[in-house]
Amino acid sequence: MGLIRAVFDATFRQGGARLKPVGPRWPLLLFHVDTGGCGGCGMELQALATGPYDAQGAGFGFVQSPRAADVLLVTGAVTRSMMPVLEATWQAMPTPKGLICVGNCAVDGGMFTENYAVMGGLDRKVQIDLRIPGCPPSPHDVLEGLFSLFGKRLEENASAGQDEGVGSSSTSS
Amino acid sequence: MDPVAHIRAGAETGTPWRFRLEELAWRDLVDGLKQEALPFVGLWCDGTDVHVLFLPHGNQPLAATLALEDGRYPALSPARAVSSLYERMVFDLYGAEAMWARDVRPLVDHDVWTSTTPLASMPGPAGGHKGMIAYQPSEAFLAAEGLAAGIGPATGRTGAPMHVALTLAGETIVGAETVTGYAHRGMALRWRNSRVDEACRLSGRVAAGCSAAHQVAFCQAIETACGEQIGHEVSQLRVVLLELERCVQHLYTLAALAQEAGAVLVASRCMWFREQLLKEAAPILGSRLLMDHCVPGGVSLRSASDVGDLCTRLAELGEENYSALSELWRGYPGLSARLAGIGILDRAALERLGLDGPVARAAGGDSDCRRDMRMYDGLWRFTAGRHGGSVDDRTAVLLDEVGESLRMLADLAPRLGLTAGGRIDLSYQDGEGIGMAEGPWGRVLYWVRLLNGRVEHVFLRDPSYPALMAFETVLPGQNVADVALIKASLGVNAAAQDG
Numbered sequence A: 001m002g003l004i005r006a007v008f009d010a011t012f013r014q015g016g017a018r019l020k021p022v023g024p025r026w027p028l029l030l031f032h033v034d035t036g037g038c039g040g041c042g043m044e045l046q047a048l049a050t051g052p053y054d055a056q057g058a059g060f061g062f063v064q065s066p067r068a069a070d071v072l073l074v075t076g077a078v079t080r081s082m083m084p085v086l087e088a089t090w091q092a093m094p095t096p097k098g099l100i101c102v103g104n105c106a107v108d109g110g111m112f113t114e115n116y117a118v119m120g121g122l123d124r125k126v127q128i129d130l131r132i133p134g135c136p137p138s139p140h141d142v143l144e145g146l147f148s149l150f151g152k153r154l155e156e157n158a159s160a161g162q163d164e165g166v167g168s169s170s171t172s173s
Numbered sequence B: 001m002d003p004v005a006h007i008r009a010g011a012e013t014g015t016p017w018r019f020r021l022e023e024l025a026w027r028d029l030v031d032g033l034k035q036e037a038l039p040f041v042g043l044w045c046d047g048t049d050v051h052v053l054f055l056p057h058g059n060q061p062l063a064a065t066l067a068l069e070d071g072r073y074p075a076l077s078p079a080r081a082v083s084s085l086y087e088r089m090v091f092d093l094y095g096a097e098a099m100w101a102r103d104v105r106p107l108v109d110h111d112v113w114t115s116t117t118p119l120a121s122m123p124g125p126a127g128g129h130k131g132m133i134a135y136q137p138s139e140a141f142l143a144a145e146g147l148a149a150g151i152g153p154a155t156g157r158t159g160a161p162m163h164v165a166l167t168l169a170g171e172t173i174v175g176a177e178t179v180t181g182y183a184h185r186g187m188a189l190r191w192r193n194s195r196v197d198e199a200c201r202l203s204g205r206v207a208a209g210c211s212a213a214h215q216v217a218f219c220q221a222i223e224t225a226c227g228e229q230i231g232h233e234v235s236q237l238r239v240v241l242l243e244l245e246r247c248v249q250h251l252y253t254l255a256a257l258a259q260e261a262g263a264v265l266v267a268s269r270c271m272w273f274r275e276q277l278l279k280e281a282a283p284i285l286g287s288r289l290l291m292d293h294c295v296p297g298g299v300s301l302r303s304a305s306d307v308g309d310l311c312t313r314l315a316e317l318g319e320e321n322y323s324a325l326s327e328l329w330r331g332y333p334g335l336s337a338r339l340a341g342i343g344i345l346d347r348a349a350l351e352r353l354g355l356d357g358p359v360a361r362a363a364g365g366d367s368d369c370r371r372d373m374r375m376y377d378g379l380w381r382f383t384a385g386r387h388g389g390s391v392d393d394r395t396a397v398l399l400d401e402v403g404e405s406l407r408m409l410a411d412l413a414p415r416l417g418l419t420a421g422g423r424i425d426l427s428y429q430d431g432e433g434i435g436m437a438e439g440p441w442g443r444v445l446y447w448v449r450l451l452n453g454r455v456e457h458v459f460l461r462d463p464s465y466p467a468l469m470a471f472e473t474v475l476p477g478q479n480v481a482d483v484a485l486i487k488a489s490l491g492v493n494a495a496a497q498d499g
């Protein structure tokens, strides 16, 4: 798994050699892989994606293909059957790309430490760009974690977003 | 032959409802079961014996035990189709072979583990496979002619990983088979000889969205093994957890179905309502996904005395939102039409696979273990809903059940008052116990054996087993575009199934 090396370079911060401008006003596209946990972290990601958190308005979108993704969101303790799938997914993503572990399982196995079937998280196996701990982290925790990529806090952006009239997409109320 | 009397004629064990059979008697039992409709729960192995569990009347258990001979036992799958999943699991974990089994392909061991038969007294060598796991199709699947296609395990959607192999003729599915095991975390090994509190936390992580049901069933099993019973008030707090879980989990499923069917607005309304309920509940109970609130001997809530008020508040939210949501769902242009007529399960399939929960109820099956539970006295009532067995019928039943759970929460509010919650101290004696709960997708049942103050062995029955079989059964003849809808509507859950 030494193959997975996150090249989460300066692009996400300033002026990297990237064609597409990046920043809070541009969607950062996330691809989620569940590598074998209880599914709780995945449910919270789903709540973030379709619930009233306005993830899209905040600049994050979920995609259904790794080829369209900027960031790989990993949940689950990484079973030995899922490792090659994870690797292939990573390879399919265009560079620059980043790797984020959502939930204790994905970070260090959490409750599912290493055994005959489980590798026990990605910590110390690959370069991780961001760890969002929790079992599971709430959608708010995840959003806050994602925001920290831009060196921002969630609250700052919420008001900034309103000023700039960033559209809301996932709230229907 | 009356299989109940036949089992009871076996040798008594330390557990009043479990009897030991000789191999010939076991074989007769399998033959007898082909004619009789004794409800099958599951089959498991502990390394020396195999056990099979039935529920002859309501929630009364009856189990038969057989000593493995040369690591083999006569299979139950010729008489109970779903047993084949348990038999395959037992083989993968213990290497115990089911003779005359219907299906002997690997279920979760795909030759990538660091040892084969990891739970056997002498585990085998490491699997030799590298890279993506190879898949062994059944003969029936190989015989289906058409274009091969596959979905998963990494789809970008949020469900637990599994692969669905398909054979297509145009857009129509001719053959379908699932490949599971991607989410296998070795629960049985983790449970073996674990501390009781640790085992309870694990049971809450079998399948998110059903954590409360799992932990209530697990804790009950521990309590019965200790010969203890929790007080009425605490049991009512557990009912709050179970019904709230059903409510939010059904809304989650409904949102996924609406999203998949293209009704994005309906999906976000469902998720919005779910979030409203969770926003009220999480600060008082202590978490959003209701994990670790049910503990052996009682409950562990952040603020138990506020749960009565919480129920009132949840019921108010229900009043404000439920009927509008339900009307929106039923009247949304094209939504019902999109779901009608697909993924139909008939009564025969229900009975053959032993399906329960909302999936069975939506096909005219009448199974709900709340009916016979003391903690639901005066709360649960029978409601007849749609029973055509299609995805549309299942969504209608889920929607109705959200309403019923909200009603139960409203009824619970005055009963709870300022209940303090808490827990009784259990002294862990050696013994076996069984516990169950009606989870969002049906009966969740735990059998535990305590030894020297620790959990020695756990067997778990989750509705995901029959759901997986139903999924494979129903796919041929369907359009490939409907796979995700059918899967979500059946409650297929690889995290629970893989263990």
Ligand code: SF4
Residues within 6 Å of the ligand: A037, A038, A039, A040, A041, A042, A075, A076, A077, A102, A103, A104, A105, A106, A110, A111, A134, A135, A136, A137, B205, B208
């Ligand atoms: S971190 Fe916790 S909630 Fe997330 S997948 Fe693992 S066990 Fe489930």
